[in-house]
Amino acid sequence: MALIDLSRREIHCKIVYYGPGRCGKTTNLIYIYNAMGDKTRGKMLTIETKGDRTLFFDLLPLNLGKVKGFDIRIQLYTVPGQTIYEATRKLVLKGVDGIVFVADSLKVRQTKNKESLEDLKKNLQAYALDIMEIPVILQYNKRDLVNSPIPTLTIDELQQDLNQELQTTYFEAAAVKGIGVFETLKEISKRTVRYVAQKHLLGK
Amino acid sequence: MSDLVLTAPILEETRQHIEKQLVEAGVHTVLLIDEAGNVIASSGRDLDKLDTTALAALAAANFGATAQIAKLIGEDDFSLLFHKGKRDSIHFSKVGDKFILVTVFGDDVSLGLVRLRVAEVAKTIEKVFGIEKV
Numbered sequence A: 001m002a003l004i005d006l007s008r009r010e011i012h013c014k015i016v017y018y019g020p021g022r023c024g025k026t027t028n029l030i031y032i033y034n035a036m037g038d039k040t041r042g043k044m045l046t047i048e049t050k051g052d053r054t055l056f057f058d059l060l061p062l063n064l065g066k067v068k069g070f071d072i073r074i075q076l077y078t079v080p081g082q083t084i085y086e087a088t089r090k091l092v093l094k095g096v097d098g099i100v101f102v103a104d105s106l107k108v109r110q111t112k113n114k115e116s117l118e119d120l121k122k123n124l125q126a127y128a129l130d131i132m133e134i135p136v137i138l139q140y141n142k143r144d145l146v147n148s149p150i151p152t153l154t155i156d157e158l159q160q161d162l163n164q165e166l167q168t169t170y171f172e173a174a175a176v177k178g179i180g181v182f183e184t185l186k187e188i189s190k191r192t193v194r195y196v197a198q199k200h201l202l203g204k
Numbered sequence B: 001m002s003d004l005v006l007t008a009p010i011l012e013e014t015r016q017h018i019e020k021q022l023v024e025a026g027v028h029t030v031l032l033i034d035e036a037g038n039v040i041a042s043s044g045r046d047l048d049k050l051d052t053t054a055l056a057a058l059a060a061a062n063f064g065a066t067a068q069i070a071k072l073i074g075e076d077d078f079s080l081l082f083h084k085g086k087r088d089s090i091h092f093s094k095v096g097d098k099f100i101l102v103t104v105f106g107d108d109v110s111l112g113l114v115r116l117r118v119a120e121v122a123k124t125i126e127k128v129f130g131i132e133k134v
């Protein structure tokens, strides 16, 4: 649920990083936070359990400059990926305008990736949102492990599992090293702002 | 959930009601937020010292979580929440079914007064936004 403030000429959008536990959602936000200057980023808020797992959400507010005379304010959220936090994930999705689905390239997470995408679809439906309509892109994370001895999924396998129906843009990433993080952010921001603006500002 | 488009007259009227009913009664800070955690309007004296973005996000999440807890025990909803601190307290109240009014106040203001005024402001805001209950 975007907020369009005509008096201050601001557009506020909510982008949620979704995906299974430990896939690297929080890592994306931390990298963005550290790489951005004080002017463009707000304070980062995290609610985590002991040992880095997200308990409720992370929030990073960003100021992305002007588009057609409107200040673009983006709030990046992550959900808690662990299966047991289903209710909280649903709460964080409330009012979402755009989604990055972060998938884990580790072979052992193949089922978790698929389950999480199904969970996302179900939760969106509960808010009467259609995954085929709202801006969604994929990030295949932990690509740095492809050349390690740990078994990983190929891009073909990930595409087969997650992008058959969606047919959306995907980015390969290694969030710990910052690879692909800004490419992902840029693309989802662009799509989300366009989606919100088209609904309200253009054509008027 | 539909997007929210705010215009200057709506915001101005909302702010005036909040100022007159709550800020003048002595509360520190008032935020009107939506369920997604956006700040719609803010008033009060400590705004520059306060991370309103974080407060709004947490308040919305807190309210959402409590609503789920209510369902688990067979309540429809808790329409208001109150947390008391040593010095300051915070009061959350639903406005219509989309907004939450967050009020921060010190021990010099009574909870009774805050409740009363919040209820009145909630009603006027519902009117301003055209979300009056029938």
Ligand SMILES: Nc1nc2c(ncn2[C@@H]2O[C@H](COP(=O)(O)OP(=O)(O)OP(=O)(O)O)[C@@H](O)[C@H]2O)c(=O)[nH]1
Binding pocket: A019, A020, A021, A022, A023, A024, A025, A026, A027, A028, A052, A053, A054, A055, A078, A079, A080, A081, A082, A141, A142, A143, A144, A145, A173, A174, A175, A176, A177
């Ligand atoms: N090798 C490698 N490790 C990564 C990468 N991205 C994240 N990690 C590691 O994976 C672990 C989990 O990362 P988080 O960002 O906390 O995962 P999350 O998705 O927020 O997990 P939840 O909060 O439980 O949902 C951490 O130890 C990260 O350092 C990556 O690109 N490559």
Ligand SMILES: [Mg+2]
Binding pocket: A025, A026, A027, A052, A053, A054, A078, A079, A080, A081
């Ligand atoms: Mg996390």
